[in-house]
Amino acid sequence: MIRPDGSVTTPYKHYQTWFNAQDPARLHSKSQEAEAFFRRTGITFNVYGEADAQERLIPFDLVPRILSHREWSRLSKGIEQRVRAINAFIWDIYNRQEILRAGRIPKELIAHNDAFLPQMMRFTPPGNVYTHIVGTDIVRTGDGDFFVLEDNARTPSGVSYMLENRETMLQMFPELFARIRVQPVSDYPKNLRRSLAACAPQACEGKPRVAVLTPGIHNSAYFEHSFLADQMGAELVEGHDLRVVDGRIAMRTTQGYRVVDVLYRRIDDDFLDPLNFNPDSLLGVPGIMDVYRAGGITIANAPGAGIADDKAIYSYMPDIVEFYTGEKAILKNVETHRCAEPEALKYVLDNLAELVVKEVHGSGGYGMLVGPAASKKELAAFRDKLQANPGNYIAQPTLSLSTVPIFVDQGLAPRHVDLRPFVLVSPQGVNITPGGLTRVALTEGSLVVNSSQGGGTKDTWVLED
Amino acid sequence: MLGKTAGGLYWMFRFLERSENTARLLEAGFRMALTRSSDAESEWKSVVTTSGAGAGYAQKYDSYSDTLVMDWLLRDPDNPSSVISVTSSARDNARLVRTALTTEVWEAVNDNWMTLRDLLKEPITTVDLPGVLATVRQQSALVRGALYGTMLRNDIYDFARIGTFIERADNTARIIDVKYYTLLPSALAVGSSLDNVQWEMILRSVSAHRCFRWLDETDMTATAIADFLIFDKRLPRSLAFCVKQTTENLRYLEQEYQERHPCHDLADRLKRWVASTDIDMVFDLGLHEVITEFIRDNNALSAQIEQDFRFMA
Incomplete structure (x- = not known):
């Protein structure tokens, strides 16, 4: 928002004028108001592994993160290109495997990958869509370049916060929206429903019935599951509400079993079907994979789609984009060292204190090492883990990330952020909601934005042209 | 749903x-x-x-x-x-x-x-x-x-109401059951201060101590209170009132779903019992026995509703 020379960046100009005219005491009380609103509405999450299973709030910062129309249009073009390439890639992996035969990606990377599901081989999902919902994690460096950090192609979460953050801002500062023209995000649930319905399976008769599959009220993202079902007018089901009836998936209603056409599942592949995957799973539906392969139901996102958002595959994304679209990737990848490769491993071990090291299949900020912030002891411990199983890790340089202002006791202060725009894919096209979820590291200097590690969120504005 | x-x-x-x-x-x-x-x-x-x-x-x-x-x-x-x-x-x-x-x-x-x-x-x-x-x-x-x-007044509302009145009927019946001996028209303790305190307690626990005075011109008697708690359709916590509400909401479900279940028969049976019984008959049969049977029937109705509308797999 503020350049080193003290001038204000263009997208923030009008906001800055408004902000300077505010009474700081009023803003502080608004900040507390927002917290009460989140508690009352029940926008809380549970943290795994905490003994008392307390419901926690994700801290909300009332200064919006603002992107210009031009910045957004470049960003969204890049995301669309990437998401189209990802879908083509997944189809290819589960069908012809041309990219492997062309030698652009090592075969072992697929063959030894836990996210690869043999059950998906030689099968094309309804509408040829694998990643119905994608949440692409974007960071920006000091000089304004966008980098993709992660392609979340399984079950990205956080979209309810995008919607509720905007709702909160509209309630607290209606005058701001009268003054500054911000592109709306409220169409997301409607678009999600439309997008899912457009992927209805062959067997669907009439208007497609959509349901959201949740692990239940104790899941950390349960609020989001119920929120999305509610906003879409879809049923919110658990595994024990569903079963196979006459070759279709049906849910138990007060009037008997009723067919479901599209299942937006918020459980992992492994738990989806105890007959085909993890036999101990109580969360899934026995036999759903067989119904799926027979064209009786659409599962969103498709099982096995995780093959595309693996952190080892990530390093090949520029090649993947080029291979399937014939174009250069618009969005940059962060330089990635694959520790499976001996030379890379040597480099990583030599420069551990400067690098961020992540588990290939990890998520949520767990199991990662932020070199510059780690103690000598932590570095040594991680060094051992790396050497024991190098294939499990990748390493990236710490980028000089850009900052955005947050509201603190002393006024405004810069903090590091990332951005997760939400992308919908259907045979009708790719739809990206302008904005997304901005996560912010609340501790000064910190690079970890995950809510499970104390990060916060803020509203994200894309300005009208 | x-x-x-x-x-x-x-x-x-x-x-x-x-x-x-x-x-x-x-x-x-x-x-x-x-x-x-x-x-x-x-x-x-x-x-x-x-x-x-x-x-x-x-x-x-x-x-x-x-x-x-x-x-x-x-x-x-x-x-x-x-x-x-x-x-x-x-x-x-x-x-x-x-x-x-x-x-x-x-x-x-x-x-x-x-x-x-x-x-x-x-x-x-x-x-x-x-x-x-x-x-x-x-x-x-x-x-x-x-x-x-x-x-909305639809099936969602009906299930909410049925839960309310099944629970309330159970609660009122248990209050009567625990205190039934103070409601027996016994010759010994009639009008004693002990009874008055006990009766006041019963009426209070269904928030009806003032209504009772509004509605009943006669003196407070055990029979009048028992009659009030079991049969008075004006009292929102009486057994008769709860049964009427439950039956009604079950009937709405029958209409909306175009399907009649065993629970509808059970509810109708309770309703008929209320309509065809008076307080003298209750005392003839034994207050304790009648209330115990009511609690059992009410529980059976609850279990039947859970089954008929597929609350669980």
Whole structure:
């Protein structure tokens, strides 16, 4: 928002004028108001592994993160290109495997990958869509370049916060929206429903019935599951509400079993079907994979789609984009060292204190090492883990990330952020909601934005042209 | 609607109703103990028995006192019917059926839980009790108001109402059952001050001590009170009233779903029983026997509803 020379960046100009005219005491009380609103509405999450299973709030910062129309249009073009390439890639992996035969990606990377599901081989999902919902994690460096950090192609979460953050801002500062023209995000649930319905399976008769599959009220993202079902007018089901009836998936209603056409599942592949995957799973539906392969139901996102958002595959994304679209990737990848490769491993071990090291299949900020912030002891411990199983890790340089202002006791202060725009894919096209979820590291200097590690969120504005 | 959702609504409103009933029962017991200090222990014991959580209490404590009973009924997580337990169960069920609730109803239930959780964090003293009980009543009035004011009158509403009235009928019947001996028209104790206090306690625990005086010009007698609690269709906590409401909401479901179930027959049987019986017949058959049978029938109706509407797989 503020350049080193003290001038204000263009997208923030009008906001800055408004902000300077505010009474700081009023803003502080608004900040507390927002917290009460989140508690009352029940926008809380549970943290795994905490003994008392307390419901926690994700801290909300009332200064919006603002992107210009031009910045957004470049960003969204890049995301669309990437998401189209990802879908083509997944189809290819589960069908012809041309990219492997062309030698652009090592075969072992697929063959030894836990996210690869043999059950998906030689099968094309309804509408040829694998990643119905994608949440692409974007960071920006000091000089304004966008980098993709992660392609979340399984079950990205956080979209309810995008919607509720905007709702909160509209309630607290209606005058701001009268003054500054911000592109709306409220169409997301409607678009999600439309997008899912457009992927209805062959067997669907009439208007497609959509349901959201949740692990239940104790899941950390349960609020989001119920929120999305509610906003879409879809049923919110658990595994024990569903079963196979006459070759279709049906849910138990007060009037008997009723067919479901599209299942937006918020459980992992492994738990989806105890007959085909993890036999101990109580969360899934026995036999759903067989119904799926027979064209009786659409599962969103498709099982096995995780093959595309693996952190080892990530390093090949520029090649993947080029291979399937014939174009250069618009969005940059962060330089990635694959520790499976001996030379890379040597480099990583030599420069551990400067690098961020992540588990290939990890998520949520767990199991990662932020070199510059780690103690000598932590570095040594991680060094051992790396050497024991190098294939499990990748390493990236710490980028000089850009900052955005947050509201603190002393006024405004810069903090590091990332951005997760939400992308919908259907045979009708790719739809990206302008904005997304901005996560912010609340501790000064910190690079970890995950809510499970104390990060916060803020509203994200894309300005009208 | 999902069977699970119907079940969630039904139990959510049973739990909400129970929290209010427990608060009312405690209030009546408290008043009773103030009036008659000599036999406070046995009064507190009957309060615990009426609440339906007597067995758990007896496992934990050897004696009955205001402090222990208040703690057990208000804030003990070991008691599944304590106000804090049922408030939290009601909210869990509300989360489960969130997509079936208006924002107003959800927020009222959530607020109810947050308020009572804070209020009941520390043990309650007798000085604080009236204020705490007032809050419990007020909170459930807010939930009920949100339900009346904002929910569509469809199957969602029907399951919410059925849960409310099945629970309420059970509660009133248990109050009568525990105190049935004071309602017997015995020649010995007629008009004694002992009876008056007992009857006042019964009426208070269904919030009907003032209504009774408005409606009944005759003196307070055991028969009149029993008649009032069982058969008076004007009293929203009488067995007759609860049966009428349950039957009605079940009939709406029958119309909406175009399907009649065994639970409809069970409910109609209860309704016919109410219509064809009067208080003299009840005393002829034995008040205790009649009420015990009612509680059993009401439970059977509840189980049948759960089965007919597929609450569980």
